[in-house]
């Protein structure tokens with residue numbers, strides 16, 4: 001298949017380009033090539049490429065800035081997806097949208113199933129829910145959370161930088177999620193694209209932890225002392241956008257398709273850090 005991968009310079013896009021290139025013809029695009037909020041750019045893109053499938057990883061991902069740049073964030077996440085879906089329908093191409101647990105309120109004690117009630121926790125969540133609505137009934141929606149992988153910045157890199165500087169680090173201990181390696185999510189996305197069945201799916205690494213526990217694991221694997229990492233509450237670490245207390249996603253639909261259990265998040269962090277150390 002000819003697979004158009006949007007957001008190809010982003011952390012998930014890079015992992016998907018690497019993996020999909022082994023079995024598909026991949027066309028990677030990012031904002032320097034085409035701005036997906038522009039009708040003319042999406043038309044130009046589809047006329048020149050004619051994809052069989054669109055893996056839509058591009059997004060406005062600055063969750064805090066989304067609160068103050070509401071129109072721009074909505075355009076980048078919702079309008080761009082609406083334009084892509086319309087273009088896909090015209091040429092009967094498939095589409096997979098990568099979405100987020102932030103479409104939920106985050107107050108569950110056990111985690112969210114695919115069909116649970118949506119109630120976005122912040123504006124970024126609102127924009128991604130609008131994007132989901134454009135895809136629902138036609139393509140695939142794959143929600144994920146707490147991504148890390150090769151790219152410019154992420155939680156693992158930030159923690160390692162602060163630890164290397166021997167700084168005291170306070171990390172919130174009352175938000176729970178499943179850290180997810182882009183390389184492992186790319187495998188899930190490849191499986192789903194090859195399978196083609198429309199629907200909503202949840203794709204994360206297995207297990208769950210708090211950001212504080214995540215930071216402790218990063219210290220331990222990286223060989224830094226975890227003594228300088230201290231737990232704090234969300235109230236002590238205010239951010240412009242509200243964060244969910246629970247980001248855990250249950251993935252029963254992926255299991256119904258007989259997709260094997262994803263690796264544990266600790267194993268994923270170890271593989272990621274090993275690969276950074278080898279660079």
Ligand SMILES: NC(=O)c1ccc[n+]([C@@H]2O[C@H](COP(=O)([O-])OP(=O)(O)OC[C@H]3O[C@@H](n4cnc5c(N)ncnc54)[C@H](OP(=O)(O)O)[C@@H]3O)[C@@H](O)[C@H]2O)c1
Nearest residue numbers: 007010011012031035036058059061099100144145146147
């Ligand atoms: N990161 C997470 O923890 C997380 C959690 C749950 C879900 N997700 C979802 O997973 C997907 C991938 O996330 P990521 O962390 O890989 O994101 P990322 O690293 O920020 O990459 C997104 C890419 O999309 C590009 N982009 C933004 N607006 C665009 C536009 N109008 N036209 C074309 N390209 C545009 C960005 O360019 P610029 O950098 O120039 O803006 C960037 O290269 C996103 O859909 C995100 O919502 C992420």
